[in-house]
Amino acid sequence: MNTDRHDWDREERERLAHLEDQIDAMRRRHVNAPPYELLRAAHADVLPPDLETAVTEHIAASPMSRTLAEGLGDEAPVLSADEQERLFARIMKEALKESAPSTAWGWLRPAFIGAGIVAVASLVWVVSREPGERIDPPETQVVVALPPAAPPFLLPFEKPDVRLGMAALTWRGSTPADTAGNQLLTDLKPGLDAYRQGDYATANRELTALAGRYPGAVEILFYQGVSRLFLGDYAGASTAFEAAGASSDRTFEADIAWYRAVAEQRSGNVVQARARLEAICNRSVRLQPDNGDVARACTALEQLRASANPR
Amino acid sequence: MATFEELYRQHVQAVFRFALSVAAKREVAEDLTSEAFLALHRNLAAIDQSQLPGWLLTVVRNRARDWWRRQIVERRYAEQFVAAPEPEAPAVERWLLDSADLKQVHRVCLALRYVQGMTRAEIAARTGLTEIQVKGHLQYALTLLRKAHGVGT
Numbered sequence: 179m180n181t182d183r184h185d186w187d188r189e190e191r192e193r194l195a196h197l198e199d200q201i202d203a204m205r206r207r208h209v210n211a212p213p214y215e216l217l218r219a220a221h222a223d224v225l226p227p228d229l230e231t232a233v234t235e236h237i238a239a240s241p242m243s244r245t246l247a248e249g250l251g252d253e254a255p256v257l258s259a260d261e262q263e264r265l266f267a268r269i270m271k272e273a274l275k276e277s278a279p280s281t282a283w284g285w286l287r288p289a290f291i292g293a294g295i296v297a298v299a300s301l302v303w304v305v306s307r308e309p310g311e312r313i314d315p316p317e318t319q320v321v322v323a324l325p326p327a328a329p330p331f332l333l334p335f336e337k338p339d340v341r342l343g344m345a346a347l348t349w350r351g352s353t354p355a356d357t358a359g360n361q362l363l364t365d366l367k368p369g370l371d372a373y374r375q376g377d378y379a380t381a382n383r384e385l386t387a388l389a390g391r392y393p394g395a396v397e398i399l400f401y402q403g404v405s406r407l408f409l410g411d412y413a414g415a416s417t418a419f420e421a422a423g424a425s426s427d428r429t430f431e432a433d434i435a436w437y438r439a440v441a442e443q444r445s446g447n448v449v450q451a452r453a454r455l456e457a458i459c460n461r462s463v464r465l466q467p468d469n470g471d472v473a474r475a476c477t478a479l480e481q482l483r484a485s486a487n488p489r
Numbered sequence: 490m491a492t493f494e495e496l497y498r499q500h501v502q503a504v505f506r507f508a509l510s511v512a513a514k515r516e517v518a519e520d521l522t523s524e525a526f527l528a529l530h531r532n533l534a535a536i537d538q539s540q541l542p543g544w545l546l547t548v549v550r551n552r553a554r555d556w557w558r559r560q561i562v563e564r565r566y567a568e569q570f571v572a573a574p575e576p577e578a579p580a581v582e583r584w585l586l587d588s589a590d591l592k593q594v595h596r597v598c599l600a601l602r603y604v605q606g607m608t609r610a611e612i613a614a615r616t617g618l619t620e621i622q623v624k625g626h627l628q629y630a631l632t633l634l635r636k637a638h639g640v641g642t
Contacts, residue, residue: 185608189628189631190627190631193631193632193635194631194634197581197638199579200579200580200581200582201603203582204578204579204582204585204603204604205604205606207578207582208604208605211604211605214513214601214605214615215512215513215514215615218510218513219511219512219513219557221510222507222510222550223550224511224550224553224554224557225554225557225561226554226557226558229561241586242582242585242586242600242604245585245586245593245596245597245600246597246600246601246605248593249593249616250593250597250616250618251593251594252593252594253592253593253594254506254509254510254617255506255616255617255618255622256502256505256506257501257502257505261519262498265501265519265523266494266501269497269523269526269527269530272527273527273531276527276531332543332544332547334539334540390589408503409502410502410503410504410506410507410546411506444546
């Protein structure tokens with residue numbers, strides 16, 4: 179990672195002409211920033227606690243590191259069809275190896291070979307040792323293999339049907355029955371069609387492209403968030419639901435709160451998810467004790483409290 | 490109830506993308522993905538399939554934590570990161586972070602190339618993109634940069 183100006187190609191030199199000083203200044207400003215892989219790992223909350231804290235604090239203070247920590251967004255690579263097949267073959271090979279019964283006595287062969295090697299090595303060492311040499315006990319290293327942890331309770335999510343709020347249906351004065359002149363509905367169609375068909379990558383891409391053009395349309399943010407949930411992009415889903423929650427259109431209010439808690443839990447913000455469920459449960463129990471959304475949140479909250487954290 | 494192969498086809502992309510995000514190395518991401526599906530294969534009869542892909546992602550996360558613990562032991566990472574760089578960012582940096590014309594992928598490629606000083610091959614290895622994709626994203630971003638700053642023409 180010692181790329182410097184001298185490794186720039188001709189095109190880079192041309193396009194960055196007169197900006198070299200700024201590039202150098204930018205690099206100097208971030209010379210002590212954590213490497214990319216640490217930023218990504220901290221963002222996913224998989225680092226050991228002390229390092230996680232240090233990197234997370236850095237990310238909070240540095241917009242550059244925050245940008246890197248968020249990764250490639252919609253452009254994150256996927257496996258090609260060939261790679262998928264190769265990986266599947268590898269998994270099945272391993273799975274078959276695990277389930278294949280061992281032949282009678284065959285399992286003892288490695289043990290005999292191993293014992294033989296140890297015996298010969300010990301003999302050579304004893305013979306070659308100088309007389310009087312002190313024999314220190316070897317440093318022992320105990321490795322405890324933990325059994326695989328059972329996954330914790332995860333807030334379930336289902337695919338919600340497509341709904342449109344009145345604000346979308348009446349966009350720019352059009353009526354629900356007459357959507358011919360409703361540009362929002364026209365623009366929403368490709369994204370929502372892809373969503374209906376379960377093509378969440380396309381849905382996310384289409385809806386993301388619309389989000390800047392229709393900042394008040396809560397449908398865009400809500401179905402963008404759900405699509406990201408299905409793509410496993412929980413941090414992205416969380417961001418979309420956060421924006422949807424800030425909308426003045428309350429059409430999806432209950433669902434946004436629930437799916438936001440789902441996204442938060444799955445992206446590692448368990449405390450925040452729990453707090454959100456508590457808010458739904460406490461607020462709504464008072465106002466609407468028979469509401470199904472409330473029951474779902476309260477039940478999930480109980481299960482979440484009862485479940486152990488993943489190791 | 491879906492078969493193992495159906496579940497693999499349904500969830501492998503989401504699991505791989507998540508694995509890539511936690512490990513930032515394509516080969517490690519493939520290992521983590523493989524381990525998660527092997528765990529699913531072992532537990533297929535017992536598992537509640539409605540918990541997928543969350544169950545798989547939890548396995549990846551746990552394995553990634555183990556992997557990172559080993560990396561921390563094997564490599565000495567600097568533990569003192571500068572919390573906040575100097576206050577005044579140059580115009581290029583402000584453009585990189587704020588320009589509405591750039592997508593996230595452009596920002597990351599630019600930052601890895603010109604801030605973290607990586608070669609295109611190193612960027613490809615860490616992001617999972619191909620070198621050709623990295624080159625394309627950088628070319629596009631530099632064209633925008635030239636327009637924004639009106640230099641190098």
